[in-house]
Amino acid sequence: MAAALGGLGLLHGRVRLAATAAATAFLGRPGRRAPVRGDAAAALPSAGRSYGSEAKEEEELRVRYLDDEHKGIVVLGLNRSHAKNALNKNILKMMSKAVDALKSDKKVRTVIFRSEVPGIFCAGADLKERAKMHSSEVSSFVSKARATINEMGGTQRLPRTIGVSLAKELIFSARIVDGEEAKSIGLISHVVEQNEAGDAAYRRALALAREFLPQGPVAMRVAKLAINQGMEVDLVTGLAIEEACYAQTIPTKDRIEGLLAFKEKRPPRYKGE
Numbered sequence: 001m002a003a004a005l006g007g008l009g010l011l012h013g014r015v016r017l018a019a020t021a022a023a024t025a026f027l028g029r030p031g032r033r034a035p036v037r038g039d040a041a042a043a044l045p046s047a048g049r050s051y052g053s054e055a056k057e058e059e060e061l062r063v064r065y066l067d068d069e070h071k072g073i074v075v076l077g078l079n080r081s082h083a084k085n086a087l088n089k090n091i092l093k094m095m096s097k098a099v100d101a102l103k104s105d106k107k108v109r110t111v112i113f114r115s116e117v118p119g120i121f122c123a124g125a126d127l128k129e130r131a132k133m134h135s136s137e138v139s140s141f142v143s144k145a146r147a148t149i150n151e152m153g154g155t156q157r158l159p160r161t162i163g164v165s166l167a168k169e170l171i172f173s174a175r176i177v178d179g180e181e182a183k184s185i186g187l188i189s190h191v192v193e194q195n196e197a198g199d200a201a202y203r204r205a206l207a208l209a210r211e212f213l214p215q216g217p218v219a220m221r222v223a224k225l226a227i228n229q230g231m232e233v234d235l236v237t238g239l240a241i242e243e244a245c246y247a248q249t250i251p252t253k254d255r256i257e258g259l260l261a262f263k264e265k266r267p268p269r270y271k272g273e
Helices: 091-102 125-129 135-150 158-162 163-173 179-186 200-212 218-230 233-251 253-264
Strands: 015-019 061-065 074-080 110-115
Touching: 015 158, 061 091, 091 135, 091 200, 091 253, 110 200, 158 163, 163 218
Parallel strands: 015 110, 074 110
Antiparallel strands: 061 074
């Protein structure tokens, strides 16, 4: 089963994330069963740049900067086939470093987070490594994992996404759900038939990312902020947050460019300013 996120996320308000994470998009073959425990994640293609101090035959995290009509899209790929992409200290370190680099890169508009290992997205934490940790290391590892995942948009936790009762049912039973069920309960947004190449989810995520690219980066950033913060408060406060976010777009060059492009009936040329 392939997985990929179609929701819109940001890395600290700058970069949109096209990947899976509970409450975004999860694509897979109807009927195939894929693990969805707590928060889900996404899927990816081939290598480009990689981050990590250890030189390995198999790069555990691959970073690919797309070009041409996909310019502005970056693909992060989990590639620990021997461990079913289980998250260990090394890969968390690489993910954190990659995310930090992406946050400061104004040319990056959308990030797709995927697996390069056929048939699996992520098995969760690397329990074999954790079993060897001292008790004092476990807390630090969990905090690092949470902080890294929280850097990627779409990190609404399971109860907030599908409701408390159903979340308890899935967590308490550790039940595995397939793509169709995950979509039916609102955990994911898309389910697609797998193709011969085995990258149907990635292709769908890429199509979604292309839809994001033409939009104004400033407007997208504040829209994400308004949605995320608005979900935490009552409606009146949420509307106030929305108004404050909109006000941030008024003096920007992107807003003026958008209006001018609309008047001249041409695609806007946004610069994120």
